[in-house]
Amino acid sequence: MTRSMMTALKAIMITVPLAISSTSIIAEPLEIRVEMRDGTELSTLVYLPDGDGPFPTLVARTIYGPPIIPIGGELYDSSMKLTDFVPSEDDDDDDAAITAGWPLITENGYALVIQNTRGRNGSDGVDRSWRDDGEDGYDLIEWVNAQDWSNGRIGLFGDSAVGVSAALAAAEQPPALDALFLQTTPADPFGTDMAPRDGALRTESLLVQGGFLAFDVSESHIAGRGIDGEEVADLVPAIGGYVQGLFEGLEDPLNSDTWLAAPLGDVPELDQLMPFWSMLSDVSARETFRDETNALGKIEVPTSVVTLWQDTFAQSTFDLFADLEERDIPRELLVVNGTHYDIDDPRIFPEPRMLSWFDHWLKDEPRADRPVVKAATQGNAEFVEGSEVIDIIGVAERYYIAEGELVQTASESSNTFTSDPANPVPTQGGRYLLAASGALDQTDLITRQDTLVFKAAALSETRILAGPVTGQIVATSNAPSFDLSVRLLDVAPDGTASIILSDHLRIENEAKTPVTVPFDMSLIRHQLNAGHRVAIMVAGSDFPAWDRNPQTGASIFESADLQAAEITVISDANGQSYIELPFVEN
Structure with a gap:
């Protein structure tokens, strides 16, 4: 349109x-x-x-x-x-x-x-x-x-x-x-x-x-x-x-x-x-x-x-x-x-x-x-120019989810939040058509109780993020169906957190056991300035960009019943949650 x-x-x-x-x-x-x-x-x-x-x-x-x-x-x-x-x-x-x-x-x-x-x-x-x-x-x-x-x-x-x-x-x-x-x-x-x-x-x-x-x-x-x-x-x-x-x-x-x-x-x-x-x-x-x-x-x-x-x-x-x-x-x-x-x-x-x-x-x-x-x-x-896409992308560096951090060495952590479809986390930027779109500020979202935020160390120099951003989340929930909204952020020294990319995942898990969920945020080329931090935010919704998951196993298009659910993001010996960020030199 x-x-x-x-x-x-x-x-x-x-x-x-x-x-x-x-x-x-x-x-x-x-x-x-x-x-x-x-x-x-x-x-x-x-x-x-x-x-x-x-x-x-x-x-x-x-x-x-x-x-x-x-x-x-x-x-x-x-x-x-x-x-x-x-x-x-x-x-x-x-x-x-x-x-x-x-x-x-x-x-x-x-x-x-x-x-x-x-x-x-x-x-x-x-x-x-x-x-x-x-x-x-x-x-x-x-x-x-x-x-x-x-x-x-x-x-x-x-x-x-x-x-x-x-x-x-x-x-x-x-x-x-x-x-x-x-x-x-x-x-x-x-x-x-x-x-x-x-x-x-x-x-x-x-x-x-x-x-x-x-x-x-x-x-x-x-x-x-x-x-x-x-x-x-x-x-x-x-x-x-x-x-x-x-x-x-x-x-x-x-x-x-x-x-x-x-x-x-x-x-x-x-x-x-x-x-x-x-x-x-x-x-x-x-x-x-x-x-x-x-x-x-x-x-x-x-x-x-x-x-x-x-x-x-x-x-x-x-x-x-x-x-x-x-x-x-x-x-x-x-x-x-x-x-x-x-x-x-x-x-x-x-x-x-x-x-x-x-x-x-x-x-x-x-x-x-x-x-x-x-x-x-x-x-x-x-x-930037090239004869094929590979000419303009960087080399992936893996960052693991830890306790509130993104680190380059695997460690064990467990982080839980409550997702309530009656009070969803709002869409506030990203690759969307009619909802709020673009590289918008997420500052008021990262302080919500129903989001998890993991930040890397501040950059000592400007770096260019260039290429496909991928990774995986190991998660479990007490609900038979739940969503994971994974948002990549550029956090400035003053705390402003602008969205770079996101992915939205729906998980059906009747067994309610830990599941490994890959995500693919697609290609990007984005400058991260010195002093900025890269971060990811994990939530159970991105509304109204994506339909709310009632977390009952039913569809929002057929059911009026909604229930809150606990969602836990895990990194341990059985599976690590991580993101891979492709960087090129500035």
């Missing part, structure tokens, strides 16, 4: 119709209905550049409807001010940021095709939340290839949800597709980022995005779900009110009736309208979403990917790049500082990316003179 979409949604929660509203994008496109293999017709807009053609073509498929935003740090017109693209903090008008991006494509000699995905914004069919995007994207690429104005050189692009559609289409390997550009895009959105297989769900993404998907569905979708016109009037206030409660509750989830509800997500109207909603409580539906929206291992065309160190989909992006690396698919990776929505800001890019990528693969122009891997460093303005 783009920043502008969030702003618009906040303003129209209750009154938005569950049907298409027309959108104008400056120029007059060709409006075409393109037929998919099953006969479903999808609303499609075609923008042609000046000239006789045929033209190379860039394609995007969107759940939001046009217009599109600036992509890859590109500016439509270099004479425009950056403020024309990036509204000030007190300016709610995002229109300039989202309308000025697309003409750069046609003015650089490309045809542009934007298609509304199935069941949305005037397209026929039922919106099954990306599960049809592979085949539909394949069909659109082949349709473009057959048009007189197309020269058969075709690229797909997108960011966030639009990028998911592009990745899934590329994973179907349409013969006419030549290249791909993705930014802030999960290649495995449910299996890696939002619904890991251990059972925890990224509720701050799933609930709000799931509710948002109810807006701008087409009349065909509504009919396809067996809902008549009179019923729509009843659905609108219930869905709008619920999504409004989710958005407002993100500001203060510990006092939000919507977020603290148990069972959570009990909204029959959303379940009736949106197939997506079933994955919250239906484990088999969750598996289906994971399997049908996973593009890893399937993309065969040259691919450029862009992410941010605090993007909610960073892990999936890194997994995609590793997959491309392993299979030696032409590729490039740019990692910049910031969170998911910072990608809309052209100022964070070291150079424009998208058009030069497509100029090479679609126009046979020389490949841009830039490294395969380029990454920013959190905490300073430096970029």
Whole structure:
């Protein structure tokens, strides 16, 4: 979801119709209905550049409807001010940021095709939340290839949800597709980022995005779900009110009736309208979403990917790049500082990316003179470069959990805290979409009685943490099911504790015996200044980023019963709890 979409949604929660509203994008496109293999017709807009053609073509498929935003740090017109693209903090008008991006494509000699995905914004069919995007994207690429104005050189692009559609289409390997550009895009959105297989769900993404998907569905979708016109009037206030409660509750989830509800997500109207909603409580539906929206291992065309160190989909992006690396698919990776929505800001890019990528693969122009891997460093303005990811990562050093400390020699310790799902530890930064995200201060959390904090010695010199942060926790609990939220912190001399990375783990343990739980916080590049300490904080929740564990063995989506539980983190001869931190010299 783009920043502008969030702003618009906040303003129209209750009154938005569950049907298409027309959108104008400056120029007059060709409006075409393109037929998919099953006969479903999808609303499609075609923008042609000046000239006789045929033209190379860039394609995007969107759940939001046009217009599109600036992509890859590109500016439509270099004479425009950056403020024309990036509204000030007190300016709610995002229109300039989202309308000025697309003409750069046609003015650089490309045809542009934007298609509304199935069941949305005037397209026929039922919106099954990306599960049809592979085949539909394949069909659109082949349709473009057959048009007189197309020269058969075709690229797909997108960011966030639009990028998911592009990745899934590329994973179907349409013969006419030549290249791909993705930014802030999960290649495995449910299996890696939002619904890991251990059972925890990224509720701050799933609930709000799931509710948002109810807006701008087409009349065909509504009919396809067996809902008549009179019923729509009843659905609108219930869905709008619920999504409004989710958005407002993100500001203060510990006092939000919507977020603290148990069972959570009990909204029959959303379940009736949106197939997506079933994955919250239906484990088999969750598996289906994971399997049908996973593009890893399937993309065969040259691919450029862009992410941010605090993007909610960073892990999936890194997994995609590793997959491309392993299979030696032409590729490039740019990692910049910031969170998911910072990608809309052209100022964070070291150079424009998208058009030069497509100029090479679609126009046979020389490949841009830039490294395969380029990454920013959190905490300073430096970029590092390499020909592969291994060139920019350090060597892991193991730190063991002791009594309130992280030490480099194994020792025995046992530390216990009480986790109460009725009073969860709040989300306060990290790689999240809509909850509080980024490198935020955890100072008020590390003093809570329901968190454990382990600090290393203060650094005598500045060091760069660079690479995958992994480790394991040996833990036991008196509950049959419990969670471990493990957060890596940068603690300044004044006590400020900023989050660097985190991982969330769900453990089912009917035997209530000690279990060894590995964690993987993903890649990072972060500067730790002299005098700072690295620390980890362990808690039993990270709310509302992840669904609360009732600690009874039941799911929060099905049960109102919650119970407090004791959780003990152990290091002894039978198993050590530790974290591995990769460092490079400054």
